[in-house]
Amino acid sequence: MSASTLKARRDAVLGAGTPLFYDEPVTIVRGRGVELWDDAGRRYVDMYNNVPCVGHAHPRVVAAMQAQAGTLNVHSRYLHEGIVDYAERLVAKHHDGIEAVVFTCTGTEANEVALMMARAATGGRGIICTDAAYHGNSAEVGKLTRVDAGRNQSGAEVRSIPFPQRYRPLPGASSDAALTGLYLDRVQAAIDAFAADGVPFAGMLVCSILANEGLPDIPVDFMPRAAEMVRAAGGVFIADEVQSGFCRTGTWWGYHRTGFAPDIVSMGKPMGNGLPLAGAAASRAIVDAFRRDHRYFNTFASSPLQAAVGAAVLDVLDDEALADNAERVGALLRDRLRALQARYPRMGDVRGHGLFCGVEWVSDPDARTPDRDGAAWVVNRLKERGFLISNAGALGNVLKIRPPLVFEASHAEEFLGAFEAVLEEVHGAG
Amino acid sequence: MSASTLKARRDAVLGAGTPLFYDEPVTIVRGRGVELWDDAGRRYVDMYNNVPCVGHAHPRVVAAMQAQAGTLNVHSRYLHEGIVDYAERLVAKHHDGIEAVVFTCTGTEANEVALMMARAATGGRGIICTDAAYHGNSAEVGKLTRVDAGRNQSGAEVRSIPFPQRYRPLPGASSDAALTGLYLDRVQAAIDAFAADGVPFAGMLVCSILANEGLPDIPVDFMPRAAEMVRAAGGVFIADEVQSGFCRTGTWWGYHRTGFAPDIVSMGKPMGNGLPLAGAAASRAIVDAFRRDHRYFNTFASSPLQAAVGAAVLDVLDDEALADNAERVGALLRDRLRALQARYPRMGDVRGHGLFCGVEWVSDPDARTPDRDGAAWVVNRLKERGFLISNAGALGNVLKIRPPLVFEASHAEEFLGAFEAVLEEVHGAG
Numbered sequence: 001m002s003a004s005t006l007k008a009r010r011d012a013v014l015g016a017g018t019p020l021f022y023d024e025p026v027t028i029v030r031g032r033g034v035e036l037w038d039d040a041g042r043r044y045v046d047m048y049n050n051v052p053c054v055g056h057a058h059p060r061v062v063a064a065m066q067a068q069a070g071t072l073n074v075h076s077r078y079l080h081e082g083i084v085d086y087a088e089r090l091v092a093k094h095h096d097g098i099e100a101v102v103f104t105c106t107g108t109e110a111n112e113v114a115l116m117m118a119r120a121a122t123g124g125r126g127i128i129c130t131d132a133a134y135h136g137n138s139a140e141v142g143k144l145t146r147v148d149a150g151r152n153q154s155g156a157e158v159r160s161i162p163f164p165q166r167y168r169p170l171p172g173a174s175s176d177a178a179l180t181g182l183y184l185d186r187v188q189a190a191i192d193a194f195a196a197d198g199v200p201f202a203g204m205l206v207c208s209i210l211a212n213e214g215l216p217d218i219p220v221d222f223m224p225r226a227a228e229m230v231r232a233a234g235g236v237f238i239a240d241e242v243q244s245g246f247c248r249t250g251t252w253w254g255y256h257r258t259g260f261a262p263d264i265v266s267m268g269k270p271m272g273n274g275l276p277l278a279g280a281a282a283s284r285a286i287v288d289a290f291r292r293d294h295r296y297f298n299t300f301a302s303s304p305l306q307a308a309v310g311a312a313v314l315d316v317l318d319d320e321a322l323a324d325n326a327e328r329v330g331a332l333l334r335d336r337l338r339a340l341q342a343r344y345p346r347m348g349d350v351r352g353h354g355l356f357c358g359v360e361w362v363s364d365p366d367a368r369t370p371d372r373d374g375a376a377w378v379v380n381r382l383k384e385r386g387f388l389i390s391n392a393g394a395l396g397n398v399l400k401i402r403p404p405l406v407f408e409a410s411h412a413e414e415f416l417g418a419f420e421a422v423l424e425e426v427h428g429a430g
Numbered sequence: 431m432s433a434s435t436l437k438a439r440r441d442a443v444l445g446a447g448t449p450l451f452y453d454e455p456v457t458i459v460r461g462r463g464v465e466l467w468d469d470a471g472r473r474y475v476d477m478y479n480n481v482p483c484v485g486h487a488h489p490r491v492v493a494a495m496q497a498q499a500g501t502l503n504v505h506s507r508y509l510h511e512g513i514v515d516y517a518e519r520l521v522a523k524h525h526d527g528i529e530a531v532v533f534t535c536t537g538t539e540a541n542e543v544a545l546m547m548a549r550a551a552t553g554g555r556g557i558i559c560t561d562a563a564y565h566g567n568s569a570e571v572g573k574l575t576r577v578d579a580g581r582n583q584s585g586a587e588v589r590s591i592p593f594p595q596r597y598r599p600l601p602g603a604s605s606d607a608a609l610t611g612l613y614l615d616r617v618q619a620a621i622d623a624f625a626a627d628g629v630p631f632a633g634m635l636v637c638s639i640l641a642n643e644g645l646p647d648i649p650v651d652f653m654p655r656a657a658e659m660v661r662a663a664g665g666v667f668i669a670d671e672v673q674s675g676f677c678r679t680g681t682w683w684g685y686h687r688t689g690f691a692p693d694i695v696s697m698g699k700p701m702g703n704g705l706p707l708a709g710a711a712a713s714r715a716i717v718d719a720f721r722r723d724h725r726y727f728n729t730f731a732s733s734p735l736q737a738a739v740g741a742a743v744l745d746v747l748d749d750e751a752l753a754d755n756a757e758r759v760g761a762l763l764r765d766r767l768r769a770l771q772a773r774y775p776r777m778g779d780v781r782g783h784g785l786f787c788g789v790e791w792v793s794d795p796d797a798r799t800p801d802r803d804g805a806a807w808v809v810n811r812l813k814e815r816g817f818l819i820s821n822a823g824a825l826g827n828v829l830k831i832r833p834p835l836v837f838e839a840s841h842a843e844e845f846l847g848a849f850e851a852v853l854e855e856v857h858g859a860g
Contacts, residue, residue, distance in 0.1 A: 007507050013517040013530050015717035019507050019727050027509040031502045039511075050503060051729060057500050066496040072461045073704040074479060077449050079436050079457040087443040105535040106705040112568050117761050137726055138542050139570035192828060269729055274503040276706035276730040287445035296567055297449050299481060299699055300536060300706040423732050426483040 003027055013313055019391060022383050031056030034202035034404045034411055036388065045411055047389045049405040050356075053246055053270030054316040055406040061273045061312045068308035076103075076302035086307035089252035089314055090282060093252050095261045100287035103301040105276040107268030113280040114205065114266040115140065116237045119347040121263075121286040124202035124265040126194035128187060128230070130163035135205060135266075144205065152190075155197050161186035161307035163394065165216030167349050167360060168368060180219040187226050191233045203235035203263070210253030211243040214393025215351050215358035215400075223260040231263075238287070242268035242278070243356075247317050247405055250327030250354030253342065257353045262325030275309045276300065322405040333401070333412045334358055340416070344423040355407055359399040361391070370371065372396035378422055385418040433457055451820060452813050461486030464834045464841055466818065475594035475841055477819045477833040480786075483676055483700030484746040485836040491703045491742045498738035502672035504826030506533075506732035516737035519744055521711055523682050525691045530717035533731040535706040536561065537698025543697045543710040543726065544635065550665045550723040551693075551716040554632035556624035558660070559619060560593035562643040565635060565670055565696075574635065582620075585627050591616035593824065595646030597779050598798060617656050621663045633693070635664035638684030641673040644823025645781050645788035645830075653690040661693075667718070672698035673786075674707070675833055677747050680757030680784030685785045700835075704741045706730065727818060752835040756784035763787060763842045765832070770846070774853040776804065785837055789829040791821070800827035802844040808852055815848040 003025060020318075027039040030379075036044045046056070054061060056419060076083065087101050102117075104373045119125060129135070129144040135169055136142065147160035149327070162170060164183040169234040173179035187204070194201045204226060209215075210216055227237035239262035244254025248270065255262055264286060268278035291298070300306075317323070337394055341347040341359075348362035361375035362368055375391040380400060382389055392400040433455060434581075440448060451612075457469040463485040466474045476486070484491060498512075506513065517531050534540045549555060559565070559574040566572065577590035592600060594613040603609035617634070624631045634656065640646055657667035669692035669738055674684025678700065685692055694716060698708035709731075711717075720726070730736075747753070764780055764787055771777040778792035791805035805821040808829060812819055822830040833841070 001511060003509055006511060006514060009514045009518070010509065012714065013514060013521060014732065015530050015532060015714075015721040017721040018732075019725070020509070021507040025507075025509050027511070028504060029502060029510075036502075036504070047806070056502065056504070059500075062496060062500045065499055067493060069495055069704070070489075070492045072459060072466075074458060074461060074466075074484065074486070075481065077451040077455075079433055079440065079450070079455050080459075081431060081436060084436060084439045084443060088439070091443060102445060102446050106539065106728065108539070108728075109516065109536065111570070113703070115569070135725075137728060138539070138568050139546070140568060273497070274730070274733070274735060284442065284445075288447070291445040291447040294567075295449070298536065298538075298567060300704070302444065302448075303704070303709070305704060310744060404831070 003024040009171060022121055023380050026383065043386060044104045045387050047387055047401050047407070047415060050243060050248060050402050051269045052273050053405050054273055054313060054320065054322065055404045058273060058316060060316055061309060064308045064312035065275065065305065068305050073303055073305040075299055080304050080307070082304050082307040082311070083302050086152060089311065094265060094281060097261060097263065097283050098265060098281045099284040100292065101279045101281040102287060102296065103277070103279040103300050103347065108138050108141050109298065110242065110266035110268050110278040110280045111135045111141045111205070111240065112138055113290070114238050114264050116294055117264050117280060117282055117286050118203040118238060120289040121236055122202045122234060124200035124235065124358060125157045126199040127158050127202045128204040129158060129160050130206060130210065132158040132163050133160070133206070134212045142332050152193070155199065157199060157339070158188040159193060161190055163210055163213040163216065164218050164222045165213070166219060167212040167216060176220050180222045180225065180340070183219060183222055184225055191229070196428065198360050201233050203234045203238055204230045204241045205238040205240060208241040208258055209236060209244045209249060209353055209356070212354070212392065214395070214398040215356060217351055218258055221259065223255070223258045227260045235418060236263035238262060238264040238266065240260060240266050242266055246313070247323035247326055248354055248356050250323055250330055252385045254353070271313065272306065272309045273313050273352050277310050292410050311356060320406070326405050327411055329407055329412055330354040330357065333410055336412070336416050340420060340423060344427050346371070346426055355403055355405055357401040358393065360402070361397045361399055370395040370397035375399055378426070381422045381425065382418060385421070386416050387415050435607050453810050456813065461601050464837050473554055473816060475817050476816055477799055477831050477837070477845060479676060479834060480832050482703050483678070483701045483832045483835050484703055484743060484750065484752065488703060488746060491739060495705065495735065496740045498735050503735040505729055505734055510734050510737070512737040512741070513732050516741045519741065520534040522643035524695060527691055527693065527713055528695060528711045529714040530707045531711040532717060532720065532726065533707070533709040533710060533736060534728050535730050537696065537708050538568050538571050539728065540672065540696040540698050540708040540710045541565045541571045541635070541670065542568055543720070544668050547694050547710060547712055547720040548633040548668060549715050550719040551666055554630035554665065554666060555587045556629040556631045557588050558620045558634040559588060559590050560636060560640065561590040561634070562593050563590070564642045582623070585629065587629060589620040589623055590673060591620055591648065593640055594648050594652045595643070596649060597646060604695060606650050607651055608768040610652045610655065612731055613652055614659060617659050621659070631663050631665045633668055634660045635668040635670060637670040637673060638688055639674045639679060639783055639786070639855060641786070642822065644825070644828040645786060647781055650687055651689065653685070653688040657690045659693070666693035667698065668692060668694040670696050672696055676700040676743070677753035677756055678784055678786050679752055680760055682753060684783070701743065702736065702739045703743050705736065707736045707740050734787060750836070753848045756835050759837055759839055759842055760784040760787065762839055766842070766846050770850060770853060774857050776801070776853070776856055785833055785835055788823065789831070791827045791829060800824035800825040805829055808856070811852045811855065812848060815852070817845050817848050
């Protein structure tokens with residue numbers, strides 16, 4: 001079937017405007033490791049997908065799924081040792097203050113639970129996020145999506161701050177430490193605005209590496225100091241690890257990279273390598289407060305299937321040393337991208353942690369003028385050359401490079417060759 | 431490991447008060463068809479679980495899951511024919527007005543989307559539900575949970591009506607038709623209250639068979655006439671088919687039983703036989719309005735894995751003629767339960783459709799006095815005898831009998847023997 005016929009059927013049965021990647025979408029039929037194949041047998045190197053974190057169709061994960069689905073898969077109101085074992089292993093991957101977990105099926109649901117936990121534990125309602133955040137698609141979590149100053153209206157339960165960054169920083173700071181201070185002032189201003197409005201404060205929710213914001217370099221110590229400030233005001237500090245967790249950054253959790261210890265952690269995407277599996281974890285006191293306030297039950301969550309698949313993902317991440325791989329290959333990739341940046345100035349900035357890289361695409365490097373259309377053009381050209389990435393960030397102009405964690409140096413070399421050819425097309429053309 | 435040790439570990443790592451069935455919880459380790467086994471090798475007949483609708487560990491569903499997980503499982507922003515095929519097949523199971531579907535992972539998410547669809551299509555906000563409803567665990571959908579008159583406050587976006595029933599009806603009706611009229615008056619009153627409050631009306635959301643309300647006998651024509659009334663006021667009528675769908679009632683959808691054609695349908699639990707799979711379906715115009723208003727994306731939904739497993743469930747439901755089985759065995763079960771009712775008056779009422787039965791447990795049959803504790807006692811006694819049911823309903827006193835759809839007459843006979851023994855214990859004891 002032609003792509004246009006399939007797209008027409010899709011628009012009819014899933015709704016016009018259902019999101020699709022690329023000007024000419026690809027029909028993907030098979031995957032293995034970091035490779036994908038389309039319906040014409042063409043190979044692509046997957047440099048976008050973080051959900052299949054241990055690689056597409058990993059045999060150990062598939063085997064665990066099959067074995068458990070063929071044995072038992074049922075809701076969580078019976079006892080099941082596999083679920084308890086998995087929960088204990090998962091919690092042990094975090095810092096000591098994380099002691100218990102509530103499983104859900106999606107990251108959106110994990111953030112719903114994280115907000116309920118924060119509000120149950122503090123008795124407050126007000127939540128601070130960034131002005132370029134995305135934490136999920138439900139009505140409640142959607143209130144945290146790209147909240148601009150105009151929507152920080154009096155009485156609202158969500159207020160945003162400009163996301164902390166060095167590339168397009170708030171003006172007026174003479175040093176990185178001073179810049180941190182400017183962003184912290186915004187956190188305090190949001191706390192004060194809640195108090196002035198009579199909205200009791202609950203806490204702050206941020207992605208540990210500000211992935212949707214565009215993976216910025218965060219001014220020094222912003223995260224731990226914001227967490228202190230939030231706690232001093234009676235709130236809890238929530239890390240959204242849906243994108244940054246499970247070895248993506250070359251460490252187990254994104255918060256290890258940005259130097260803080262969250263009170264509540266939400267997790268999702270890579271957690272089940274594609275099986276819907278997510279959750280929110282916290283101290284026992286916070287989780288118990290949540291259980292007291294909410295008769296929360298999630299039919300498909302905390303299932304033997306989720307536990308078996310989630311445990312297999314933990315096994316593979318450890319046995320294949322994928323945090324180390326992410327650290328090593330990610331560092332190589334960024335070094336080589338920075339070498340290209342010196343020759344191709346449309347690459348305004350190269351950033352990231354582990355196997356999560358962002359490249360600012362700009363039309364004027366001195367003015368740092370974001371070029372969203374140019375970034376989309378690069379994404380499409382790379383697709384034509386067999387490499388799947390995307391563009392993202394607050395301004396849509398950041399090339400988002402985030403392959404499965406089994407991405408190797410040889411894949412990086414392949415990609416760099418194609419990327420240089422695309423850079424040459426752009427810069428050669430003037 | 432002892433159940434008490436496992437429960438202590440579970441409370442510590444999942445939170446104290448995490449829901450469990452039965453006074454002495456069971457540790458289930460294996461399932462097949464309608465049978466479950468505990469860690470001591472003891473067999474139970476599963477008469478509760480609707481999620482594994484085609485039976486626990488159905489080999490065709492497990493094989494489909496394994497084959498697709500071993501081939502490709504990725505998000506929906508690439509084209510994939512399997513997803514479109516499945517969506518088309520699923521939509522075709524509904525009435526002609528249902529043309530497109532938005533997939534999600536859970537029933538809660540399906541109802542989130544259904545509410546967004548209703549509001550996008552109508553421009554309204556106000557939603558009517560029943561006073562004993564449960565449609566999900568998110569903040570927004572949770573606003574529809576057991577809304578009592580005291581919470582129908584001015585300006586609120588959710589208003590409830592007493593759920594329509596014959597067993598404990600609104601007073602003052604001289605006939606079933608008159609009783610329908612009394613409940614319809616409450617629908618109109620809710621519509622009028624929204625208008626008086628200046629809350630633009632969006633529609634009404636109900637389970638097609640009022641499952642959580644306790645599966646009542648619904649006064650004649652209430653559902654189609656309520657739908658007309660809602661549409662006349664500019665709203666849409668939403669059927670929650672999360673419990674009633676996929677042949678449970680002996681027909682494909684619960685709304686076939688209760689005689690109406692919804693504008694929007696939410697689906698969930700049995701849809702993937704345990705794989706997290708759910709969705710909301712509607713006319714193309716409504717789905718397109720939703721897609722216009724919301725940049726909705728759900729990472730794990732609309733995946734090749736969901737489609738392959740969902741399609742396998744549709745195959746088995748049809749190939750094994752499970753709607754017919756539900757109709758036939760369900761009718762047998764209710765006939766036999768009614769025969770017992772004649773001898774054991776604590777069975778206040780026997781109701782249901784297909785393989786979904788409810789038995790009102792009462793302390794005084796003439797006064798119809800609900801006996802929640804007694805119902806829980808019966809549930810626990812049946813568990814001890816190897817039959818897993820639960821108690822539910824607005825007053826918690828309805829025995830909820832809802833086995834996988836491969837439940838056979840022989841299983842019914844087994845159950846009826848055990849149930850009669852428990853009835854004898856109760857009635858014999860006076």
